[in-house]
Amino acid sequence: MPADDRLCLALDMSGRDEILALVDELKEHVGWFKVNSAFTLHGPDLVREILARDVKVFLDLKLHDIPNTLAGYARAVTRLGVHLVTLHTAGGIEMMRTAAASADAQAAELGTARPKLVGVTLLTSVDQQVLNDELNVPGSVEDELRSRAALAAKAGLDGMVCAPPEIPLVRGVVPDDFFFVTPGARSPGQSDDDHRRTGTHAEAVAAGSSLLVVGRRILDAPDRVAAALEVTAEMS
Numbered sequence: 040m041p042a043d044d045r046l047c048l049a050l051d052m053s054g055r056d057e058i059l060a061l062v063d064e065l066k067e068h069v070g071w072f073k074v075n076s077a078f079t080l081h082g083p084d085l086v087r088e089i090l091a092r093d094v095k096v097f098l099d100l101k102l103h104d105i106p107n108t109l110a111g112y113a114r115a116v117t118r119l120g121v122h123l124v125t126l127h128t129a130g131g132i133e134m135m136r137t138a139a140a141s142a143d144a145q146a147a148e149l150g151t152a153r154p155k156l157v158g159v160t161l162l163t164s165v166d167q168q169v170l171n172d173e174l175n176v177p178g179s180v181e182d183e184l185r186s187r188a189a190l191a192a193k194a195g196l197d198g199m200v201c202a203p204p205e206i207p208l209v210r211g212v213v214p215d216d217f218f219f220v221t222p223g224a225r226s227p228g229q230s231d232d233d234h235r236r237t238g239t240h241a242e243a244v245a246a247g248s249s250l251l252v253v254g255r256r257i258l259d260a261p262d263r264v265a266a267a268l269e270v271t272a273e274m275s
């Protein structure tokens with residue numbers, strides 16, 4: 040069975056050897072691997088070692104800074120050769136545009152493709168109450184998502200991150216080929232953990248998710264290959 044190109048394993052773990060062994064174990068079944076906190080410990084060398092295994096790498100930096108600083112990051116991730124990187128839509132349109140232009144310029148100079156630049160809208164751990172009462176953003180989660188999706192598309196990003204049921208809500212404000220990354224989807228009966236906005240793997244695919252990000256459902260399983268295959272089966 041070919042590796043599922045819609046499935047991304049979140050490598051929420053810290054040991055370099057453990058991570059590489061898991062990539063080796065799962066790469067026949069999982070098309071993408073997301074590097075999170077391990078980047079802080081093991082840096083670009085770990086990313087290069089994963090890329091050398093001929094899999095796609097999602098570097099989850101969730102960038103959020105002034106445009107000039109984003110330009111430097113965008114060039115750096117393009118040189119590193121990752122396939123996807125996240126940035127916060129909360130940084131505004133100039134930040135996102137600068138990132139896209141800088142990644143394009145670096146890719147043209149190298150003769151390579153730029154990574155997909157994907158905008159984080161509202162983290163799946165944020166719900167209506169957190170949005171209004173803690174972040175002091177008025178209005179509904181749905182309206183905020185639509186507005187951030189439109190901003191990401193206008194800035195030239197390739198896609199956005201949202202919870203599975205939210206894809207249909209934003210379809211009208213983004214291009215048809217927008218790349219939807221959906222973390223937080225669950226198997227039936229699985230705990231929601233710290234996610235406040237979620238759905239099932241089947242719902243994510245039905246809604247048009249381009250890439251499902253799955254962590255604990257696979258990482259915590261006694262047989263991780265079997266768990267990855269179960270998630271893939273739920274997706275089809």
Ligand SMILES: O=C(O)c1cc(=O)[nH]c(=O)n1[C@@H]1O[C@H](COP(=O)(O)O)[C@@H](O)[C@H]1O
Nearest residue numbers: 049161162163200222223252253254255256
């Ligand atoms: O950007 C992400 O990947 C992300 C965005 C978001 O809004 N919510 C979210 O959970 N994620 C990531 O998706 C993964 C979810 O992990 P599990 O809940 O263990 O499947 C983690 O690696 C998070 O960093």
